[in-house]
Amino acid sequence: xxxSIEIENISKSFGxxxxxxxxxxxxxxxxxxxxxxxxxxxxxxxxxxxVGMDKSNSGFIKVLNKQMPNLEVLKDIGYMAQSDALYSSxxxxxxxxxxxxxxxxxxxxxxxxxxxxxxxxxxTNELNKKVSAYSGGMxxxxxxxxxxxxxxxxxxxxxxxxxxxxxxxxxxxxxxLRLKKEGKTIIVTTHVMDEAERCDFIAMVRxxxxxxxxxxxxxxxxxxxxxxxxxFLNAGRLEA
Amino acid sequence: xxxxxxxxxxxLEMFRDKRTLALLFVAPLLILSLMYLLFNGDxxxxxxxxxxxxxxxIEKFEDAGFYISKYQELNDAxxxxxxxxxxxxxxxxxxxxxxxxxxxxDPSIAKQLQMKVNQILTTYTQTVFTNQVQxxxxxxxxxxxxxxxxxxxTVFFDVLSPILIGxxxxxxxxxxxxIGLLKERTTGTLERLMSTPIRRGExxxxxxxxxxxxxxxxxxxxxxYAINVLDIVLVGSLWNVILINLLLALVALSLGILLSTFAxxxxxxxxxxxxxxxxxxxxxxxxxxxxxxxxLQWVAKVMPLYYAADALKGVMYMxxxxxxxxxxxxxxxxxxxxxxxxxxxxxxxxxxx
Numbered sequence: 001x002x003x004s005i006e007i008e009n010i011s012k013s014f015g016x017x018x019x020x021x022x023x024x025x026x027x028x029x030x031x032x033x034x035x036x037x038x039x040x041x042x043x044x045x046x047x048x049x050x051v052g053m054d055k056s057n058s059g060f061i062k063v064l065n066k067q068m069p070n071l072e073v074l075k076d077i078g079y080m081a082q083s084d085a086l087y088s089s090x091x092x093x094x095x096x097x098x099x100x101x102x103x104x105x106x107x108x109x110x111x112x113x114x115x116x117x118x119x120x121x122x123x124t125n126e127l128n129k130k131v132s133a134y135s136g137g138m139x140x141x142x143x144x145x146x147x148x149x150x151x152x153x154x155x156x157x158x159x160x161x162x163x164x165x166x167x168x169x170x171x172x173x174x175x176x177l178r179l180k181k182e183g184k185t186i187i188v189t190t191h192v193m194d195e196a197e198r199c200d201f202i203a204m205v206r207x208x209x210x211x212x213x214x215x216x217x218x219x220x221x222x223x224x225x226x227x228x229x230x231x232f233l234n235a236g237r238l239e240a
Numbered sequence: 241x242x243x244x245x246x247x248x249x250x251x252l253e254m255f256r257d258k259r260t261l262a263l264l265f266v267a268p269l270l271i272l273s274l275m276y277l278l279f280n281g282d283x284x285x286x287x288x289x290x291x292x293x294x295x296x297x298i299e300k301f302e303d304a305g306f307y308i309s310k311y312q313e314l315n316d317a318x319x320x321x322x323x324x325x326x327x328x329x330x331x332x333x334x335x336x337x338x339x340x341x342x343x344x345x346d347p348s349i350a351k352q353l354q355m356k357v358n359q360i361l362t363t364y365t366q367t368v369f370t371n372q373v374q375x376x377x378x379x380x381x382x383x384x385x386x387x388x389x390x391x392x393x394t395v396f397f398d399v400l401s402p403i404l405i406g407x408x409x410x411x412x413x414x415x416x417x418x419i420g421l422l423k424e425r426t427t428g429t430l431e432r433l434m435s436t437p438i439r440r441g442e443x444x445x446x447x448x449x450x451x452x453x454x455x456x457x458x459x460x461x462x463x464x465y466a467i468n469v470l471d472i473v474l475v476g477s478l479w480n481v482i483l484i485n486l487l488l489a490l491v492a493l494s495l496g497i498l499l500s501t502f503a504x505x506x507x508x509x510x511x512x513x514x515x516x517x518x519x520x521x522x523x524x525x526x527x528x529x530x531x532x533x534x535x536l537q538w539v540a541k542v543m544p545l546y547y548a549a550d551a552l553k554g555v556m557y558m559x560x561x562x563x564x565x566x567x568x569x570x571x572x573x574x575x576x577x578x579x580x581x582x583x584x585x586x587x588x589x590x591x592x593x
Contacts (some may be wrong), residue, residue: 051435071437079435085428087249089256094249100434101245130256175268 004029004154004185005050009059012045012208018054019045020208026146027187027201029153032180035189042208044082045188047158050187051079063154067103075103078152082159084139088132092123092142095131096149103150117145120175137168144172146181155179155186161195173198193228204235213234242438243446249418250450264416264454268408268462272295275404278396287352289320289329289506293338296368300360311556317341328353336365346475363397389558390473401472402552403524404479409459409485410492410545411517417451418509440587447497448490455489475559481552487572488548494579495544501586520545525553547571 005027012020014078019042027033047059048054049126052069061068064076086095093114100110118124131139140160147155157176158179159168176186188199196202196216203213212219212235220226223234254261287307290298291314301308314331321329321343327350329341335402340357344350390398424430433443463481466472474481499516503509523529523540532540540546551568554560 047287053431053434071439074435074437078434081428081431081435083428085432087253087429088427089253090249094252098245098249098433099436102433102438106241207398 002029003027004064005187006062007046007050007059008061010046010049010056010061011058012049012054012056013043018208020049023059023205023208023210025203025210025213027185029185030183031200032176032186032198034196034202035187035205036191036193036196036202036228037205037211038191039173040206041191043191043205044158046205047079047156047187047189050156051077074151076153078147078150079154080143080147080155080157080160082112082162084143086131086142086146087141089130091128091130092118092134092138093127095142096127096146099146100149105150113149114153117148118225120148121145122171137164140168141171142143144175145191155184157186157188157191159191161192193232196228204232206236241387243510244437246433246443246446247450247453250446252422252452254450254454260416264412264458265461266414268458269465269551271406272408272462272466272470273402276472278395278510279395279400279433284349284358286327286349288323288353288357289324289326291329291331293330293332293489296539297361297364300364301357304356304360306356328357330357366431379474381577392501394473398473399465399553399557400526402556403526405462405466405472405481405547405553406485406548407415407521407524408462409489410457410520410548413451413455413489413492414496414517415509415513416454416496417447417513418500418503419506420451421447422498422503422509424505434587440584442586444497444583448493448580449544451493452490455493456486459485459489472556474556475562476555480555480565483562484551484569484572486550487569487576488544490576491544491548491572491579494583498586499578501583501589506550519543524549531554544575580589 003026005025007025007027010020010023011018013235023042023046028041035046045054049056049221050063050068052074055069063070063073066073087098088240090098096114096117097110105113109149114127115124118127121144123138123141123145126134131142134142144157144160147157154177157175160172160176164172173195176188180186180200190196199216201213201215202219203209204219211232212222213220219228219231219235223231225231225234244521285305285307286498287309288301289311290301291311291478292508293310298308298310309324309326311320311329317329317331317339319340327343331339331397332342333339338361340354342350342354346539385392387394421430424433459482463478463485467478467481490582495516499512500509503512519539520543523543524545529540547568551565551572554565554568
């Protein structure tokens with residue numbers, strides 16, 4: 001199994017505040033990888049570095065064997081930020097079309113991908129509505145559809161399930177599992193421990209460091225815990 | 241092609257936002273018309289009270305367009321001026337000695353009134369004098385005035401309007417382009433753009449082209465309206481006026497986008513107006529620059545509006561040709577170039593590549 005993302009000894013500080021400290025991770029192709037940790041742990045910073053939007057103070061990140069930042073590699077990454085980041089005066093379809101054209105999809109391909117991703121997130125009937133008329137959940141789903149529009153090999157989702165209802169949450173997770181089956185590498189950040197169970201691998205992040213990583217079962221065994229809240233607490237205590 | 245997609249999106253968003261469109265296209269016309277009406281209003285006839293002034297002189301005053309009211313002996317001249325709502329009160333104390341009490345609530349009106357009264361008094365006493373001493377033939381002095389620029393019809397608005405046109409183009413383009421990119425920052429879409437393979441230069445050029453198109457339309461509307469509807473003096477070529485304004489719009493665009501980098505909210509963007517826009521008005525030639533301190537004149541030279549106003553005034557009022565304004569145009573191009581380069585660097589905040 002090939003490694004699709006390689007994170008090598010990454011450190012980053014904003015001014016005096018150390019946000020990431022010697023982070024080391026290897027993410028294999030076709031796996032669903034969870035970055036779990038409390039708010040402010042440095043998950044978003046790490047994810048942004050993978051996409052190449054931020055530069056580390058030391059260490060390097062390789063995505064698909066190319067060192068980031070790299071514009072070519074961005075074609076293979078679908079990124080969904082914490083905020084929905086949509087153009088609210090445009091319709092759902094116009095949003096999708098715009099991002100599709102940034103990836104230089106041709107007309108036929110664009111049509112195909114738009115209808116495919118829209119049906120994936122259940123927005124086919126709402127595509128011609130303006131985004132400003134969308135509900136919070138619909139915006140989240142459209143945001144996900146945009147991240148998928150160019151059929152990326154790697155999908156990076158920053159807190160995709162924050163602030164949405166349980167039904168949609170399950171919907172999104174089912175979708176992620178399905179995409180994984182297609183062979184996509186998926187990175188999800190979350191601070192909700194019960195979402196950890198669904199990941200293939202988990203890295204627990206706190207104060208800019210990886211506390212521990214492994215498969216969900218491995219971690220539970222290692223820390224003699226029944227739930228992931230316990231895993232997180234025990235791992236934290238051990239560290240201290 | 242990515243640039244085209246971005247330009248298309250900017251246009252689409254613009255067309256959906258009717259209010260911003262109105263601000264861009266209608267607001268400048270509204271303000272320009274208002275200024276035109278304000279500056280072209282008729283001069284008000286001054287109200288002057290007279291005490292002990294001979295009838296001949298009063299007639300002269302009335303000829304000059306004064307409202308004259310006569311009063312008997314007064315105790316307190318100032319009090320009378322205030323009570324009777326006069327602009328001035330002229331008292332003849334003895335032969336050839338007058339006292340003029342001015343209201344002076346508006347110094348420019350008072351100065352004008354004083355000048356006119358002086359003038360009339362001088363000519364009147366002269367005529368009286370010549371009538372008395374007929375044998376001495378006093379030659380009447382005649383002054384003919386010739387104008388290098390404009391004519392005796394020239395009003396302040398004629399000189400002001402070229403500057404105003406430039407200012408409106410600058411201000412509205414600055415505001416709308418700045419807020420346009422700012423919206424992209426605050427909603428997070430800029431970040432999302434940066435996660436696609438788009439280049440920073442492509443984003444900057446898309447913004448320049450997208451908003452530039454609206455700036456072009458605005459410029460053309462404002463210029464045509466000012467010249468054809470408001471009948472503002474245009475001695476030089478219309479195309480030169482449009483060229484200057486387009487360059488100015490480009491400067492405003494790139495400056496607006498650049499400053500939006502340093503603003504976190506729309507309100508912070510508006511805070512740049514007193515810092516980046518208002519000083520430019522002072523140095524654009526509305527106030528005479530010659531009287532300013534040397535270092536202040538240098539300040540003017542780093543302001544884009546100074547060059548644009550100079551060129552616009554040159555073309556519209558003085559009728560200069562393209563050759564005479566080359567320096568101003570070059571300065572504007574230089575400003576735009578610097579701002580655009582800075583913009584590409586400023587976007588590094590979002591992606592290092």
